[in-house]
Amino acid sequence: VRSETEKCLAELDGNPLFYTTGIAMTDYNMVREAMGYEKINLLGVSYGTRSAQVYLRQFPDTVRTMTLDSVVPMQLALGQEHAPSLDRSVKSVFDDCANDETCHALYPHTLDDLNTLFAQLRARSRTIEITNPVSGEAQDMLVSADTLAVALRFLSYSSETQALIPLLVHEALETGDLSRLASQAILVMSGLNEMLAKGMELSVMCSEDYPFMDFSADYSTSLMGNLLMDIIGLQCKIWPHAPVTAEFHQPVVSDIPVLLLSGERDPVTPPRYASQTAENYANSLNLVARGQAHSVMKNVCLRKITTAFIDQGSVDGLDIACLENIKPAPFFTSLHGPNH
Numbered sequence: 230v231r232s233e234t235e236k237c238l239a240e241l242d243g244n245p246l247f248y249t250t251g252i253a254m255t256d257y258n259m260v261r262e263a264m265g266y267e268k269i270n271l272l273g274v275s276y277g278t279r280s281a282q283v284y285l286r287q288f289p290d291t292v293r294t295m296t297l298d299s300v301v302p303m304q305l306a307l308g309q310e311h312a313p314s315l316d317r318s319v320k321s322v323f324d325d326c327a328n329d330e331t332c333h334a335l336y337p338h339t340l341d342d343l344n345t346l347f348a349q350l351r352a353r354s355r356t357i358e359i360t361n362p363v364s365g366e367a368q369d370m371l372v373s374a375d376t377l378a379v380a381l382r383f384l385s386y387s388s389e390t391q392a393l394i395p396l397l398v399h400e401a402l403e404t405g406d407l408s409r410l411a412s413q414a415i416l417v418m419s420g421l422n423e424m425l426a427k428g429m430e431l432s433v434m435c436s437e438d439y440p441f442m443d444f445s446a447d448y449s450t451s452l453m454g455n456l457l458m459d460i461i462g463l464q465c466k467i468w469p470h471a472p473v474t475a476e477f478h479q480p481v482v483s484d485i486p487v488l489l490l491s492g493e494r495d496p497v498t499p500p501r502y503a504s505q506t507a508e509n510y511a512n513s514l515n516l517v518a519r520g521q522a523h524s525v526m527k528n529v530c531l532r533k534i535t536t537a538f539i540d541q542g543s544v545d546g547l548d549i550a551c552l553e554n555i556k557p558a559p560f561f562t563s564l565h566g567p568n569h
Contacts, residue, residue: 234431234464241428245469248432251477254284261291268293270539274524275299275498276307276433278506282481289483294542296535298490298526300503303480306441308434311457311497312448315378316340318385318496318522319394319452325520325557326395331568332560336395343398347452350374359408362416372411377401378453380413385496386523392558392567434461435470441478480509487513488538490531492521494557514544520557530555 238245261269270293273281278297285292301307320340326332327339354373361368370376384390384397401407444462448455487510491500500517507515516534518525525531530551537547559567 230460230463231467234467237427237431238468243428245428245432246436246471248429249436249471249473250280250283250433251287251473254280254287257284258288258291261288267291271295272535272539273297274526276301278498279303279307279437282506285483285485286481289485292483292485294486294488294539295483296488296490296526296538297503297506298531299495299498299523300489300491300506301498302502302506304478304505305502306438306478308438308457308461309442309446311382312451312453312455314499315382315385315453315496316451317499318391318494319343319381321494322385322391322394326560329560331562332395335562336399336560338395338398338402342402344450344452346402347374347377347454350377351454355407357407357411359411359415362412370411370415372407374452374454375456376414377407377410378456379417380410381452382496383417384413385494388492388494388521388558391494391522392560396561396564431464431468432470435465435468437473437477439465439470440472441475480506482509484511486538486543488535488544489513489515490525490535491515491517492523492525493517493519494521495523495525497523512544514538514547514549516549516552518552518555521555528555 268291271281271284273279273296275298278299279301281295281297282303285295323338323340323343326336350372351374354371356369356371358367359370360366381394384394397410397413401410439461442458442461444458446458448458487507489503489507489510491498491503493500503515503517507513516531518528518531521528526535533551534547534549538544541547562568
């Protein structure tokens with residue numbers, strides 16, 4: 230991690246001190262002015278919900294509506310609660326499997342069983358042979374609790390991949406075969422390297438979150454353990470940052486129309502974050518999608534609700550009946566999918 234962080238920093242053309250949320254939102258406002266819009270509709274997903282709220286605080290008279298999907302409360306040092314949030318999400322998946330007759334019959338394991346496996350791997354990592362899912366080549370791989378934590382964390386980001394978790398965990402616990410979970414970790418890390426603007430992420434995190442984190446907190450009994458906190462601590466000691474003031478994390482208060490969306494099983498921004506944030510918006514509607522995870526606006530129902538909200542510029546009278554029809558993806562009964 231240290232060498233990769235130092236390499237990333239050395240390859241940057243820009244100054245990392247200038248890639249923080251407040252500066253970025255000032256740039257957004259300059260774009261708004263250049264395009265001639267008097268007011269705009271803000272829409273943010275995950276970290277984007279912080280960005281939207283910072284924009285609203287800095288330029289309140291320019292905002293018509295705000296939609297927040299997978300909400301980050303302004304009070305939160307993002308990353309501090311990732312470990313317990315993942316545990317809650319995975320437990321919810323196991324609980325739903327236990328309440329599903331077919332899933333429970335096939336995969337009777339619980340979060341406690343999974344924690345036992347993680348404890349074993351923390352005591353002793355295993356070297357296994359896998360077929361690399363990216364290159365297709367056979368390779369030896371050292372599998373630790375951290376490896377599986379990465380795989381489970383990102384499998385938990387959507388309802389569709391959460392539906393695989395009971396099967397993959399059952400396979401690992403019953404046969405000792407960790408190869409499929411390990412392969413998921415490889416796929417996740419390969420994809421992240423392509424998708425993430427790592428430099429900006431570090432500039433934001435090290436300036437806005439790191440100074441407010443409690444590094445004495447112990448998450449060693451969670452699936453993720455202290456892995457993420459350790460990584461953040463290491464990276465932010467390397468990465469240049471100009472910490473924000475304590476006021477940055479004060480709630481934004483407004484009476485503009487605000488729509489808040491959450492997934493019931495979100496492993497990063499659970500529904501209680503949206504409830505906490507909604508308290509500061511008197512003219513808001515807070516919706517939770519049953520069995521869904523992170524970034525829920527891709528759901529057809531929620532997309533329709535969001536579109537109607539922006540069109541009418543109000544939360545009043547929105548037709549949200551379709552929310553009752555949202556269900557989690559059905560659990561895989563084999564590697565071919567559900568009901569095979």
